[in-house]
Amino acid sequence: MKSLRLVSALAVLALAATPFAAAPLAAQEPLKIGFVYVSPIGSAGWTYQHELGRQYLEKTFAGKVKTTYVESVPEGADAERVIRRLAQEGNKLIFTTSFGYMDPTVKVARAFPKTIFMHATGYKTAKNSGTYIIKFEEGRYLAGLVAGKMSKTGTAGYVAAFPIPEVIRGINAFTIGMREVNPKAKVKVVWVSSWYDPGKEREAAEALIAQGADVIMQHTDSTAPVQAAEAKGVYAIGYHSDMSKFGPKAHLVASTHNWTGYYQSVVEKVMKNQWKSEAFVGGIKEGMVVMAGWGPMVPDEVKKLVADKEALIKAGKFAPFQGPVKTQDGKEVVAAGKVMPDKDILEMNYYVEGVEGQLPKK
Amino acid sequence: MDLTEIIVILVATLRAGTPLVLAALGELVTEKSGVLNLGVEGMMLVGAVAAIITTLGTGSYALGALAGTLAGVAMALVFALLTLSLRANQVAAGLALTIFGLGVSAFLGLGFRDRPLAGLKPLAVSGLSDIPIVGPLLFGHDIFVYLSLAIFAAVSWFLARSRGGLVLRAVGEAPEAAHALGHNVLAVRYAATAFGGAMAGLAGAYLTLVYTPMWADQMTAGRGWIALALVVFATWKPGRVLLGAYLFGGVTIAQLHLQAQGVAVSSHILATLPYVATILVLVLIARDATRIKLNAPAALGKPFDPGR
Numbered sequence: 001m002k003s004l005r006l007v008s009a010l011a012v013l014a015l016a017a018t019p020f021a022a023a024p025l026a027a028q029e030p031l032k033i034g035f036v037y038v039s040p041i042g043s044a045g046w047t048y049q050h051e052l053g054r055q056y057l058e059k060t061f062a063g064k065v066k067t068t069y070v071e072s073v074p075e076g077a078d079a080e081r082v083i084r085r086l087a088q089e090g091n092k093l094i095f096t097t098s099f100g101y102m103d104p105t106v107k108v109a110r111a112f113p114k115t116i117f118m119h120a121t122g123y124k125t126a127k128n129s130g131t132y133i134i135k136f137e138e139g140r141y142l143a144g145l146v147a148g149k150m151s152k153t154g155t156a157g158y159v160a161a162f163p164i165p166e167v168i169r170g171i172n173a174f175t176i177g178m179r180e181v182n183p184k185a186k187v188k189v190v191w192v193s194s195w196y197d198p199g200k201e202r203e204a205a206e207a208l209i210a211q212g213a214d215v216i217m218q219h220t221d222s223t224a225p226v227q228a229a230e231a232k233g234v235y236a237i238g239y240h241s242d243m244s245k246f247g248p249k250a251h252l253v254a255s256t257h258n259w260t261g262y263y264q265s266v267v268e269k270v271m272k273n274q275w276k277s278e279a280f281v282g283g284i285k286e287g288m289v290v291m292a293g294w295g296p297m298v299p300d301e302v303k304k305l306v307a308d309k310e311a312l313i314k315a316g317k318f319a320p321f322q323g324p325v326k327t328q329d330g331k332e333v334v335a336a337g338k339v340m341p342d343k344d345i346l347e348m349n350y351y352v353e354g355v356e357g358q359l360p361k362k
Numbered sequence: 363m364d365l366t367e368i369i370v371i372l373v374a375t376l377r378a379g380t381p382l383v384l385a386a387l388g389e390l391v392t393e394k395s396g397v398l399n400l401g402v403e404g405m406m407l408v409g410a411v412a413a414i415i416t417t418l419g420t421g422s423y424a425l426g427a428l429a430g431t432l433a434g435v436a437m438a439l440v441f442a443l444l445t446l447s448l449r450a451n452q453v454a455a456g457l458a459l460t461i462f463g464l465g466v467s468a469f470l471g472l473g474f475r476d477r478p479l480a481g482l483k484p485l486a487v488s489g490l491s492d493i494p495i496v497g498p499l500l501f502g503h504d505i506f507v508y509l510s511l512a513i514f515a516a517v518s519w520f521l522a523r524s525r526g527g528l529v530l531r532a533v534g535e536a537p538e539a540a541h542a543l544g545h546n547v548l549a550v551r552y553a554a555t556a557f558g559g560a561m562a563g564l565a566g567a568y569l570t571l572v573y574t575p576m577w578a579d580q581m582t583a584g585r586g587w588i589a590l591a592l593v594v595f596a597t598w599k600p601g602r603v604l605l606g607a608y609l610f611g612g613v614t615i616a617q618l619h620l621q622a623q624g625v626a627v628s629s630h631i632l633a634t635l636p637y638v639a640t641i642l643v644l645v646l647i648a649r650d651a652t653r654i655k656l657n658a659p660a661a662l663g664k665p666f667d668p669g670r
Binding site for chain 1: 367468476481569575584623628630
């Protein structure tokens with residue numbers, strides 16, 4: 001009896017294995033693409049913008065691609081398991097969309113040399129794994145211009161997740177923009193130590209408002225800071241997505257990210273076997289940073305100011321981190337007339353002049 | 363830090379502590395009957411999504427709160443059916459309930475993710491709320507804050523002073539003895555589990571109707587787990603649950619305010635403070651091991667078979 005059961009179990013196993021072993025690699029087989037998301041997709045925010053990119057791929061390459069995603073994947077060891085599984089399931093192109101996936105991505109990439117990995121916001125590349133990032137700072141800088149024009153107290157509050165270069169860079173670009181139109185402006189920062197905790201994000205925004213901030217900026221994933229600003233009658237600037245629904249009276253504008261075009265170009269290259277590992281950086285010029293969701297309270301003069309700067313950035317005549325840039329304690333990091341090299345921007349670990357408080361050490 | 367800011371912090375503390383108070387008190391009653399339900403996070407999420415869907419549909423916050431509560435009860439009854447009637451493992455079933463709640467709430471909330479809600483405003487008792495200092499502290503909260511305090515008083519009285527509370531505790535301590543005395547152990551445990559679900563659902567409703575009036579997947583962000591931990595660290599005493607919940611909320615809020623004022627302490631240390639402070643205080647006031655044993659329900663997590 002026992003041996004019979006064993007034989008039948010083996011038979012089932014063998015049957016289950018055949019499709020993988022025997023399936024011919026048809027030319028028509030769709031390209032399997034995997035996405036790893038750090039938070040729930042939601043209706044706005046970082047992950048949502050990537051999801052729009054994924055949906056766009058499904059639409060544009062209908063029948064030619066097959067995408068899957070895994071949401072709410074914690075950064076660290078769990079991520080490695082998820083990425084590995086996606087690779088094992090036959091995904092030939094895998095996008096890992098959070099900074100903390102960097103080492104797991106590189107590690108799994110080594111084990112699957114025929115799979116292509118693209119890691120967002122990181123800096124480690126290999127033959128079969130590249131990185132891609134948006135010059136968020138361009139949007140942050142433009143948002144800073146708006147905040148500087150609209151703030152009455154000259155103080156902005158910044159709800160931030162973790163003190164990593166990506167976030168610090170945004171705080172600095174925002175501050176530079178704000179002080180360009182109001183040289184006395186100050187930016188206060190509160191770290192909530194989470195990418196996503198609506199309750200804490202709300203409380204952080206309220207703490208900043210209690211300290212005199214009348215424009216709330218955020219580098220977290222929920223819309224709670226915008227809601228808090230709306231409830232307290234101050235302004236807010238959305239991030240990642242247009243968040244105006246959550247604060248019609250508060251929402252000045254949002255600096256949004258558009259990944260669709262980039263994802264399309266990567267998929268096209270992979271399909272034509274032309275993909276090469278790269279460290280891609282795109283911004284306003286590439287259409288990846290878009291200012292959207294203007295509030296009715298923003299005067300045309302401010303919108304024009306932003307549009308003019310956008311044109312300059314597009315033409316390559318201006319960059320947010322263009323000299324002179326001074327750190328908080330007055331040290332000049334970029335001389336007048338020079339532009340900060342990309343590498344320095346990627347590794348930024350200090351506050352510029354105008355940010356209040358000290359940067360927490362890691 | 364001036365007085366107005368301290369008041370802002372205190373008001374925010376009550377607000378941040380309220381969902382923890384509600385969920386932890388519910389779990390405390392459940393555990394006192396000998397049932398360990400680890401599904402608080404899941405019940406909160408389902409309560410949260412049911413509440414906002416109902417309020418968006420009807421415009422009524424009361425109906426929303428009721429729907430959240432009932433949704434929590436429904437979740438708890440699923441758990442009770444599995445663990446009490448079918449005697450499944452409580453730890454496994456509780457974890458499954460949380461995972462189930464994550465999925466169900468995300469599914470139900472699909473069409474409601476970008477539907478903002480005005481949010482229930484704090485009470486404004488004319489005249490009273492405007493009194494300096496006392497006004498905002500006593501009369502400046504939303505109705506849930508007062509409700510949670512009333513529930514706290516009721517639960518404390520019920521467990522310590524009422525006959526029903528005695529039966530509940532007996533069921534949690536020695537179900538065989540309670541059974542021999544003619545008490546229906548399973549009925550008591552069903553009721554206690556349902557109460558735990560109701561409170562978790564109400565705590566979830568507080569999040570979507572008042573605290574951050576919107577729906578987003580997993581918006582409880584671990585508050586259910588903190589409530590669970592509070593019950594243990596409070597050694598199953600309602601007063602300590604209340605203290606722990608406000609302590610946790612208070613330190614969370616205070617550290618955010620300290621940062622906004624530019625205090626130069628590592629944000630990582632500040633972020634761990636609420637956990638460290640709460641655990642430290644609760645462990646210190648209850649460091650007598652024998653007394654902890656006295657408070658812990660002896661039959662916690664053990665299934666009971668009346669027919670045996």
